Each structure stands twice: as C-alpha cells, then as structure tokens.
Amino acid sequence: MHLPFRATTSTITPSKILRRNRKERYLSWAFALPALTLLLIFLIIPFLLAIYFSLTNQRLAPEPLPTSFLGLRNYARMLTDDTLRRALFNNTFFGIVVVPVETGLALFLALLLNQKLRGMSVFRAIYFSPVVTPLAAISVVWAFLYNPGQGLINAFLKAISFGHLGPYTWLNDANLALPAIMFLSIWQGVGLYMIIYLAGLQNIPQSLYEAARVDGAGRWHQLWYITLPQLRNTTFFVMIATTVQAFKLYTQVEVMTQGGPGSATVTVIWYMVNQGIHHLHVGYASAIAVVFFLLVLIRIIPILRYVVAAEKREE
Secondary structure (H helix, E strand, C coil): CCCCCCCCCCCCCHHHHHHHHHHHHHHHHHHHHHHHHHHHHHHHHHHHHHHHHHCECCECCCCCCCCCECCCHHHHHHHCCHHHHHHHHHHHHHHHHHHHHHHHHHHHHHHHHCCCCCCHHHHHHHHHHHHHCCHHHHHHHHHHHCCCCCCHHHHHHHHHCCCCCCCCCHHHCCCCHHHHHHHHHHHHHHHHHHHHHHHHHHCCCHHHHHHHHHCCCCHHHHHHHHHHHHCHHHHHHHHHHHHHHHHCCCHHHHHHCCCCCCCCCCCHHHHHHHHHHHCCEHHHHHHHHHHHHHHHHHHHHHHHHHHHHHHHHHC
C-alpha cells in the first residue's frame, strides 16, 4: 500500500529572510568596492580638488607667488579669453562633423563585414588595428603623410589629378589643419565602433529576417525596419562614446600642430594642459576643467534621457 505523497517545506521565518537580504547586500557592496575605490581615487577626489584649485591662483611652482583665494576670478577670466572661445568652437565643430560621420561609417563597415564569407576575420583585424596602435605613433606617421613636400597624400592627389591638385600644406594651413586632424581621427577610431556594431548585429535574432523575407521584404526594408531599430541602443552608446572622444581631442593636436597654425586647431583639453603645465596656471586650468566637464555632461544628458525614455516606452 502506497502512502499519499506529502510535500514538506522548510519553515522560512522573517528573521531568515532578513539575514539573507543583509548577506546579499553586503556581498554586492563587497563586489562593487574595488570599482568604487578606483572611482573615488581617480575621479571624484581629483574633481573636488579641481573645484578647489579653480578658486585659487594655484601654480605648479609655489614661488614667487603664494597660493591665495581668488573666488570666481578664474571663471570671469574665461569669459574674455579669446583662445578658449576658439577652442570651444573647434571642439564643437569637430564633434558636429566627426560624431555622425564616424558613427555612420562604423555602421556601414559593420554591415559589410557581417557576412559569413571566408577571410572576414582578416578584414576585421585590419580595420581594428589602428585602434590598438598608440595614438601618438599614429599621429607621427600621419604628420609624415601630410608633409607638403614628400608626403604620400599629396603625391596621391597629384597622381590622380595629373598634377592639377596639390601640394597642400595640410598642417600649416589654418583652413586645412583641423579637417586633416578630423580625417585622421575618423580613420583611427572607426574600427572600435565597427566592432561594437558587429556585436550588435550578431545579437539580432535571425528569425526576424526570415519572417521579413517570407513577407517579401527586401534588403532595404529589412535594414530600415529590423536592423536599425534593433541597433538603437548600440547607436546611442556609439554616439555617446564618439562625443566624449571628440571633446577629449588632445594627442593629435599636441603631436601634429601644437594648436597651430595660430589657434586653428587649439582644443579645450590641449589649452587646459598648456595653461596648467607650460604656463603653470593650475588654478585657471582647473577652472577650465570644471566648466568643460559641465559642458560635456550637458551634451550627454539629453542622449541618456532619450535612451531611458525609449526603454520605458518598450516596457
């Protein structure tokens, strides 16, 4: 004779639930502690110090003037600084051009390389190789390529135009220097965002494309109604990353032009470093850093808010 099955459950008391929740909370903080420590040391504390220094006449060398409190004088000085105004314009113009071009080109390359063909991994490695190459070394090489007398770029333009184009003094011409740096920056950075788009493309369910083909949708309709909507979050991430990189423009300027000719290629980061290191004006450089951080934050917040709103609409 079989006895009827009787389910048994362990008694879960509120005290056990409380202990388990406390344990999970402590464990989560333990995992987050290393990252939070690094964030505190390398981001929060330096930013607070920058705010403090921006209110003083802090210098790298304490002599001959001692450090004294200036209040908002450094910020008032920024309002009349023509070089800083030009740097803000250059950064803005750089971002307006580079962000959409680099994002679109990365998506285009990702679509081309998202094919199951032999040798695709080789092409992916070729496009990605500039990303892992030190930017300083790339800038030196491109400075030689832009050389007006012996550079390959002028030689190429002269060859394809049968001598009607060039030579151009790319880095010594106020109208060409910044576009030349833009072209280099797009070439160097597009490989990283191409890989990010490739990861997004490979996460799109193939069943969506199969259903679209059954319904008679062509490649353009699949791209417009399936691929691009599915890559929306990826695109937002790429736009934020490229925007931050555009505002961080420094290495190319320092290696290739040092802000010249005149102030044609001066950027905010380059000008800030120049004021703090070369002119020893740490207080003024700190004020530039604080204001620039706020400007970048204001530029990125609308994109983040749009992403959050889009996620809520989907839910």
